[in-house]
Amino acid sequence: MPASDDSSDVSCSSRLQGLLSGFDSDGLPWNTAVFAAATAVFITIYAYDLLVHPPDAPLVASWRPTAVDLLFAISLVGFAVFVVAPLRTDRERTARYWGRLRQNRLAVVSSAYLLVVFVFGTVGPFLFDSAANPTRILQPPVGFSASSYIVSDCVGPTTDLLCHGSFRHPLGTGTYGRDMFTLVVEGMRVTVVIGFVTSMFVVPIATVVGVSAGYLGGWVDTLTMRYVDIQQTLPAFVVYLIAIYVFGRSLFLFLLVFGLLGWGGVARVVRSEVLSLREEPFVTVARSAGVKRWNIVRHHILPHVRETVVVAATRQIPLLVLVEAAISFMNLNDMTLLSWGETIARGTQGAPTVTWWVSTVPVVFLTLTVVALSVFGDALQDVLDA
Known part of the structure; x- marks a missing residue:
């Protein structure tokens, strides 16, 4: 038998032995256990505030958790235990990824910007x-x-009937007197x-459906993929x-x-x-x-x-950010939600050419964020495929 066949057999045998050796000790992975426990804690806190705590009293300081806060907290824990923790544990792999990423300077800048947005x-x-x-105001x-x-009580110097900007509001203020910097932070x-x-929704659902369809095949593959076809004919925006x-x-x-x-795509x-x-x-x-x-x-x-699924999900995020901004701009959102799209919409009312900064500032940050997400998504695929 040729040497290459021998090495292939040895490789397959070693993989199979490694697979078999760990089965007896297999149990619930620690990160899954931590995620499940944290989820249970968050749900308990939210249920206590919703069902037991007085409805007119804050839970902590002046804050009461909402359903969005619950989902966000759970997603942060999932990101920490399934993404951050493995990278921290496997230092060699993390160093290899970072070495590939830093070769792309634009990707490094985008990553730094996205870290600021996250914080x-x-x-x-x-x-x-x-x-x-x-x-x-304004x-x-x-x-x-x-x-x-047009300026209500100018806080900066005034010359020739012109109000000049002040570092008390470095990005200016909006039509209701809100500081534009705080509006940018709310948009972040x-x-x-x-x-x-x-x-948090897309990754597990797409993984379960994709793996089940691809590995089991047969009627499972046919049924799940036909459902995906039907789902994609009805856009989420219409729903x-x-x-x-x-x-x-x-x-x-x-x-x-x-x-x-x-998650269909x-x-x-x-x-x-x-x-x-x-x-x-x-x-x-193994089979x-x-x-x-x-x-x-x-x-x-x-x-x-x-x-593969992480890269594919990452590439969807810029599109969803733009969709939310478009929905807010069309006044189809919760108007109390101070997203960038809502701020842009308010800035186009009245005299937008005179109070240009109200819409321009969020447009700049929206553009930077979408571009940074797109660049990071492309760089991430290059890093993981190398």
Whole structure:
């Protein structure tokens, strides 16, 4: 027998031995156990506040948890235990990924910007007050000026009937006297919530459906893929438009609709990957040896498709951010939600050419965020495929 065949047999044998050796000790993975426990704790806290705690009293300080807060907290825990913790544990792999990523300077800049968005979007709303101030309406940004006739109580220097920007409001203020910087931070909050919560829906659903269809095949593959075809013929945007007239406008509804209906394309990508993986020699040998399907999927299929589904889900986030901004701009959202789309819509009212900064500032941050997400998604695929 040729030497190459011997090495192939040894490789398959070593893979199979490694697979078999770990079965007796297999149990619930620690990260799954932590995620389940944290989810149970969050649900208990939310249920206590909703059913037991007095409805007119805050739970902590002046804060009461909402359904969106619940989903966001669960998604953050999932990101920590399923993404951050494995990277921290496997230092060698993390260093290899970072070495590939830093070769792309634009991707590094995009990653740094997205980290800032994540930090400010997560803790910023608790640090900065976004309340309206009628005495500070339409203050211009630093380095610019506006007519004193449209500015309420100019806080900067005034010359020749022009109000100049002040560092008290470096990005200016909006039509209700809200500081534009705090509005940008509130928009970051909405963006971060959309990215993490929708991914929390898309990644597990797409993985389960894609792996089941690709590995089991037969009627399972046919049934699931036909359902995906049907689901994709009815866009999530249309479902959202119908749902808001039944349940009302809310970010929670947006997250549910686009999270639960946005996984079809990702599932197809996962299925294609699994179809090729199930014909690999080590999978064929394991099946012939009588290894259970779940053990093969867990130890050899899922580790290979994990990176595929993460990249595919990451590429959906910029689109969802733009969709939310468009929905807000069309006044189809919760108008109390200070997203970038809502701020842009308010900035186009009245005299948008005179108070240009009210719409321009959120447009700039929306554009930077979408571009950064797209660049990072492309770079992530290059890093994981290398």
